[in-house]
Amino acid sequence: MRTPSLTASKKRRNAGRPSKxxxxxxxxxxxxxxxxxxxxxxxxxxxxxxxxxxxxxxxxxxxxxxxxxxxxxxxxxxxxxxxxxxxxxxxxxxxxxxxxxxxxxxxxxxxxxxxxxxxxxxxxxxINITGTDAARIEAQAEPIRAEVAAMFEQYRPLSGGGENAAHEVEAEPVAEQPLPKVADSDQGRVITHRDGDENSQAFWRILVSARPERLIAKDTAEFAVRTLLSQTLGYKAHRMEIDFGGDPVTLEEMFSRLEELCGGSSCWQAAQRLAGYTATS
Known part of the structure; x- marks a missing residue:
């Protein structure tokens, strides 16, 4: 049996739709x-x-x-x-x-x-704002979202019998209901990460919702910055030097450094998308 030549084998492997x-x-x-x-x-x-x-x-x-x-x-x-x-x-x-x-x-x-x-x-x-300002706005907005969610949950009309019938319910003051809190919002713990957190909405929501003075471990800050740079700049991110002087650092320091490297707010928008707050196209 004749063995096909190396050239013929390469041609078969490279066969396919030609690139434009x-x-x-x-x-x-x-x-x-x-x-x-x-x-x-x-x-x-x-x-x-x-x-x-x-x-x-x-x-x-x-x-x-x-x-x-x-x-x-x-x-x-x-x-x-x-x-x-x-x-x-x-x-x-x-x-x-x-x-x-x-x-x-x-x-x-x-x-x-x-x-x-x-x-x-x-x-x-x-309208362009800095990543630091956006973090402050997000920290103020999260408790309001939680309050609105609690109000909807409490006053939502009840359905029954397979029909969309509304029933009267006794309203109670919203202030008496404990409002859901943002995970790790003000507990004083240093933010860290685990393998796979680049795809974790919970991890990114902590970063975009916590207060700017919240502490984050240096290696976690570098992990977050590198992930966001890769999302927005592609291969160029690997050539950028990421370094923080202290350990831990604040979220404000991390997002300020990120804004310098991105040259704008695109990395902050990427963090919002990873947190599930912005719809992807």
Missing amino acids: KTDEKVKALMQVISTGAPYRICCAAVGVSYDSFMTWKREDWEFDAKVEAASAKAALRLLGKIEKQADQNFAASSWILERRFPEIFSRPEVQLNLIQQNNTVENSLV
């Missing part, structure tokens, strides 16, 4: 990205899905570097136009810069996000 990430496709992408157009429009122009494009950026650092370089050149070119036409009319180039690079060229207190859904562009107002 060819040199020609990458070159075409770089050309349209250099115009300064949004990534979604650039992908549509060359026939590449936006999800595939983002996967390439996340998994291929060379491709990601090319994309960032093309975007930077577009920004410099448009800035050059603004400088040349400053005495006449630079509204068109300014419009492109504000929408293509909102995190840099929009006003810091209000950012304009272009959301393209079903070929419709919608302008959404986004």
Whole structure:
């Protein structure tokens, strides 16, 4: 019996749907990205899905570097136009810069996000707050959620007999009912983690709901920061240096460091999603 050649075996193993990430496709992408157009429009122009494009950026650092370089050149070119036409009319180039690079060229207190859904562009107002401020707000909001839940539980109409009939119930003061407390809210214990907590809603809810001065073990803080950076930045997170001076540290210190590394509130939003407070798309 004849043994198949090594070349034939490799061909059979590599058989399958060819990748769209060819040199020609990458070159075409770089050309349209250099115009300064949004990534979604650039992908549509060359026939590449936006999800595939983002996967390439996340998994291929060379491709990601090319994309960032093309975007930077577009920004410099448009800035050059603004400088040349400053005495006449630079509204068109300014419009492109504000929408293509909102995190840099929009006003810091209000950012304009272009959301393209079903070929419709919608302008959404986004107010940015720091992770520390968000943690304080969340700590104040959690007891209110618990109080509302207790009220609904107490005054909810009762159903019976297979019908949606409401029955009168005797109301009691809400203050007499013990309100459910957030786990580990103010017990003074240092927050720690276990294997698998990166997927534990209970773990993340403690982090986003506890008071900013709550203590967290240094290794747990580094674990949480590394997990959130990986969620938002992909492979770039592995190159970032995470270090806290003391042990333990406060949640405020952890989220402040996280905000510096993320360059914004995206990591705080990721923590909210892991805690189950924000719907994932």
